[in-house]
Amino acid sequence: MNEIAGYIPDIGDEDFTKRILVFKRKNEKVEVEIPLLTIEQMDKVIEKVKRASVETLKAFTTVEIMDIIDKAIDRLLDRRSPYRQKAEQLLPIITGYDEEIVRLGLTIYLKKFRKHELQRFVVEDLGNPLLLDDFQPRIKGGFSKALGPNLITHIWSGNVPGLPLWSFISALLTKSGNIGKVSSAEPLFAGLFARLLVEIEPKLADCFAIVWWKGGDEERETCILEQSDVVVGYGGNSSLQSLQSRTPITTRFLAYGHKISFGLISRFSLDSQKAFETARQAALDVIRYDQQGCYSPHIFYVQYGGNVSPKEFARYLAHELENMEKRYPRRILSMEESAALASWRQREEMSVFYDSQKEVLGNVAHDWTVVYEEKGISFTPSSLNRVIKVIAFEKIEDLIPSIEPHRSFLQTVGIAANPRELFHWAELLGGIGVTRLTALGSMTSPEAGWHHDGRFNLLDLINMVDIESSAVVYSERFAPYVD
Numbered sequence: 235m236n237e238i239a240g241y242i243p244d245i246g247d248e249d250f251t252k253r254i255l256v257f258k259r260k261n262e263k264v265e266v267e268i269p270l271l272t273i274e275q276m277d278k279v280i281e282k283v284k285r286a287s288v289e290t291l292k293a294f295t296t297v298e299i300m301d302i303i304d305k306a307i308d309r310l311l312d313r314r315s316p317y318r319q320k321a322e323q324l325l326p327i328i329t330g331y332d333e334e335i336v337r338l339g340l341t342i343y344l345k346k347f348r349k350h351e352l353q354r355f356v357v358e359d360l361g362n363p364l365l366l367d368d369f370q371p372r373i374k375g376g377f378s379k380a381l382g383p384n385l386i387t388h389i390w391s392g393n394v395p396g397l398p399l400w401s402f403i404s405a406l407l408t409k410s411g412n413i414g415k416v417s418s419a420e421p422l423f424a425g426l427f428a429r430l431l432v433e434i435e436p437k438l439a440d441c442f443a444i445v446w447w448k449g450g451d452e453e454r455e456t457c458i459l460e461q462s463d464v465v466v467g468y469g470g471n472s473s474l475q476s477l478q479s480r481t482p483i484t485t486r487f488l489a490y491g492h493k494i495s496f497g498l499i500s501r502f503s504l505d506s507q508k509a510f511e512t513a514r515q516a517a518l519d520v521i522r523y524d525q526q527g528c529y530s531p532h533i534f535y536v537q538y539g540g541n542v543s544p545k546e547f548a549r550y551l552a553h554e555l556e557n558m559e560k561r562y563p564r565r566i567l568s569m570e571e572s573a574a575l576a577s578w579r580q581r582e583e584m585s586v587f588y589d590s591q592k593e594v595l596g597n598v599a600h601d602w603t604v605v606y607e608e609k610g611i612s613f614t615p616s617s618l619n620r621v622i623k624v625i626a627f628e629k630i631e632d633l634i635p636s637i638e639p640h641r642s643f644l645q646t647v648g649i650a651a652n653p654r655e656l657f658h659w660a661e662l663l664g665g666i667g668v669t670r671l672t673a674l675g676s677m678t679s680p681e682a683g684w685h686h687d688g689r690f691n692l693l694d695l696i697n698m699v700d701i702e703s704s705a706v707v708y709s710e711r712f713a714p715y716v717d
Contacts, residue, residue, distance in 0.1 A: 392417030600672025
């Protein structure tokens with residue numbers, strides 16, 4: 235099976251070097267062909283996208299752009315659509331994730347970009363959506379307008395299918411030209427979305443490009459970094475640091491590196507009726523994309539004092555993971571991942587000899603692992619791929635000292651607690667660096683307009699242009715109607 239990825243506007247040069255990325259899963263194979271631009275071709279694409287950003291994209295109203303995106307999302311949510319069928323057919327082969335995980339995950343994710351949700355993106359950051367279209371009055375006096383840059387470059391990772399849409403759509407809402415560099419791990423979906431947008435509105439044909447090069451190609455990276463107004467980077471901290479070091483000081487650099495998330499489960503969610511459902515929601519957060527997202531849990535802290543003890547909860551969780559493995563099998567791991575998982579599990583099993591309260595639960599094939607601990611309140615990442623720790627605790631104040639040293643890596647906490655606990659815990663967790671608290675079972679599905687790593691979707695991309703009230707008053711002197 236062959237598929238073409240990426241999207242290049244017409245630059246009058248059809249002689250592109252092609253690279254073939256091969257993906258296999260079970261007995262299926264797909265060869266993805268993607269163009270590798272020369273530096274000269276890259277310069278042409280950059281020039282074309284910048285010009286289209288000024289001449290075409292900024293002429294659209296915000297509502298018109300929302301309507302176009304909404305139509306594209308509607309097609310992708312329709313399982314009869316060729317675009318949706320292609321995504322469902324190819325993404326499991328490319329990513330290795332189970333077909334149902336991909337199908338359900340796409341639907342949950344894509345719903346975040348329907349028109350009424352896009353309105354939330356804009357209102358959340360700007361208050362007045364008309365700020366992106368025209369100068370609007372300010373409470374303090376004068377007028378302001380939000381202007382997107384001419385070129386935003388996105389360096390995307392490929393750990394979660396569909397991830398590029400978040401920054402791509404945010405940038406489109408600011409009427410900015412876009413060049414996105416896809417990952418070798420998942421090169422397909424961004425180009426698929428770009429082609430769908432152009433099919434719906436041909437005027438957008440030159441407003442963006444989806445390109446690829448091998449990670450670490452400094453020549454191509456430097457070419458585009460030096461000509462961008464804003465750079466949005468996803469990936470490992472070392473690779474982001476390298477990118478930032480080669481980005482001009484006048485270019486805004488937004489980095490989204492590795493993060494650690496965890497769950498916090500109150501004793502009030504652990505009575506005999508609620509505990510199974512609590513365990514099920516926790517298991518869903520673990521199995522979705524095999525913990526590859528920055529919002530996926532590494533640890534569940536479970537409070538003493540419920541009708542179901544933390545140790546019993548760990549067994550409930552193990553039971554749910556085993557059931558879900560049968561329905562949503564874990565993807566086949568690479569040799570490196572398998573070795574890391576085996577080493578991690580071996581260390582945990584060895585430590586059981588020194589801690590009689592500790593348990594390591596899993597099936598024969600090691601498709602999932604639950605480690606239960608009582609002694610100590612450690613904060614160590616798991617090896618991912620359905621490996622989770624359950625750690626018992628008395629009160630949240632006991633946890634804070636072990637979590638706080640990792641504040642620069644903290645992101646999401648999935649919570650099962652009563653309202654009083656929710657706000658008390660949120661106050662403490664926010665103080666040590668946590669930026670998102672959500673319901674258990676919703677960790678991998680952020681709400682539209684969420685503050686990614688505590689920041690903004692649109693505000694960090696735009697510049698505000700102010701007309702001060704003094705300029706308005708002064709201009710009245712020169713009006714043609716002045717006596």
